[in-house]
Amino acid sequence: TVILGIETSCDDTGCAVIDGTGRLLGESLYSQTALHTRYGGVNPIFAHELHHNNIDRAVTEALDKAGKTIKDVDAIAVTTKPGLILSLQVGAKYARYLSRIHSKPLIPVHHMEAHALVSRMYHKLELPFLVLLISGGHCLLALVKDIDDFLLLGKSLDNAPGEVLDKVARRMKLRNIPEYSQLCGGKALELAAQKSTNPSQFEFPLPLSKFRDCNFSFSGLKDSSVRKLIQKETEHNVMGDGLIPEVFDLCAAFQLAVAEHIAHRTHRAMMFCDKNMLINPENKAIVVSGGVACNNFIFQSIEHVGSKMGYRAYRPPPSVCTDNGVMIAWNGLEKLKKQCDIRTDFSLKEVVPEAPLGKNIISEVV
Ligand code: ATP
Numbered sequence: 001t002v003i004l005g006i007e008t009s010c011d012d013t014g015c016a017v018i019d020g021t022g023r024l025l026g027e028s029l030y031s032q033t034a035l036h037t038r039y040g041g042v043n044p045i046f047a048h049e050l051h052h053n054n055i056d057r058a059v060t061e062a063l064d065k066a067g068k069t070i071k072d073v074d075a076i077a078v079t080t081k082p083g084l085i086l087s088l089q090v091g092a093k094y095a096r097y098l099s100r101i102h103s104k105p106l107i108p109v110h111h112m113e114a115h116a117l118v119s120r121m122y123h124k125l126e127l128p129f130l131v132l133l134i135s136g137g138h139c140l141l142a143l144v145k146d147i148d149d150f151l152l153l154g155k156s157l158d159n160a161p162g163e164v165l166d167k168v169a170r171r172m173k174l175r176n177i178p179e180y181s182q183l184c185g186g187k188a189l190e191l192a193a194q195k196s197t198n199p200s201q202f203e204f205p206l207p208l209s210k211f212r213d214c215n216f217s218f219s220g221l222k223d224s225s226v227r228k229l230i231q232k233e234t235e236h237n238v239m240g241d242g243l244i245p246e247v248f249d250l251c252a253a254f255q256l257a258v259a260e261h262i263a264h265r266t267h268r269a270m271m272f273c274d275k276n277m278l279i280n281p282e283n284k285a286i287v288v289s290g291g292v293a294c295n296n297f298i299f300q301s302i303e304h305v306g307s308k309m310g311y312r313a314y315r316p317p318p319s320v321c322t323d324n325g326v327m328i329a330w331n332g333l334e335k336l337k338k339q340c341d342i343r344t345d346f347s348l349k350e351v352v353p354e355a356p357l358g359k360n361i362i363s364e365v366v
């Protein structure tokens with residue numbers, strides 16, 4: 001079996017070819033991060049144009065690296081939801097075109113389900129397991145009951161953590177530090193935080209601490225951090241490069257606050273799963289995925305709550321935490337094995353910009 005995966009939901013054109021055992025045969029990634037970082041966020045028009053320019057060579061490159069041609073492919077998996085509509089359309093249209101002219105089955109993939117499930121390609125993970133998805137557009141806690149059956153336990157009421165890390169990095173002008181100029185905000189902030197010597201001079205309140213659910217909120221952290229920042233800026237003179245003197249400490253303190261909040265809500269989800277016996281007590285696992293899962297500090301804080309609650313923590317390799325074609329191909333393979341949502345009738349027409357993960361949302365979970 002050979003599966004081709006195509007991802008274009010946001011600002012990365014990613015393709016991958018895997019075999020029936022889940023071995024990666026070839027992949028390609030045309031990332032637009034550096035460009036969008038320069039403009040302060042993803043521009044949907046630019047993103048669409050770049051996907052359009054890159055999609056053909058991204059697919060060809062992945063197939064070439066795999067030593068395969070489109071004729072060898074048994075099914076084409078493509079992200080159809082959620083994401084930027086113009087971006088999604090490029091991948092979906094291209095996949096539809098390939099499927100039509102080469103008579104290949106098409107498998108629509110939910111981007112967040114793909115983030116959640118791809119860990120199974122790297123680790124032996126039995127269902128059900130708990131998943132924490134932390135990325136540029138989402139913050140979700142869910143129980144993965146089956147590859148197409150998710151129970152949503154909590155989500156962000158406002159911003160996503162990646163979005164907030166990117167915004168704070170921008171406000172702190174981390175891009176003016178030459179080593180960080182090409183990095184996404186989240187990565188720059190993680191590296192800057194490592195240079196901190198006195199993070200405890202800044203403190204942030206724990207969001208939603210009184211709420212007995214698994215939801216998240218990052219807007220307060222973002223705004224209180226900004227308030228402190230402005231305060232500092234008026235007290236001290238900013239340096240020539242636009243950086244404030246305590247920039248590293250503020251990054252570390254902010255990262256700690258984000259990590260503590262995520263760990264706190266994850267702890268609640270673990271308590272909920274344990275209390276309601278939703279997870280096999282012999283086999284308790286939490287998967288962390290999405291771009292922010294690359295952050296070692298945040299992942300370690302999840303490992304820490306996990307170890308207290310008897311959950312082993314897993315994450316895919318960094319390049320598979322952020323957007324990529326591998327996770328789409330993997331999701332295609334799992335769906336093909338289960339014969340779930342395989343389209344052979346050219347019925348795949350629409351892409352969907354907003355699509356919830358899971359059937360249920362429980363507000364008062366513990
Ligand atoms: P979504 O998956 O919700 O649609 P997205 O696809 O834009 O959003 P991803 O590609 O999964 O998001 O992740 C991108 C985000 O990950 C960015 O906000 C980026 O700052 C963040 N990120 C990447 N590396 C790190 C890191 N080391 N620490 C923190 N955040 C990081």
Ligand code: FE
Nearest residue numbers: 135290322323
């Ligand atoms: Fe993503």
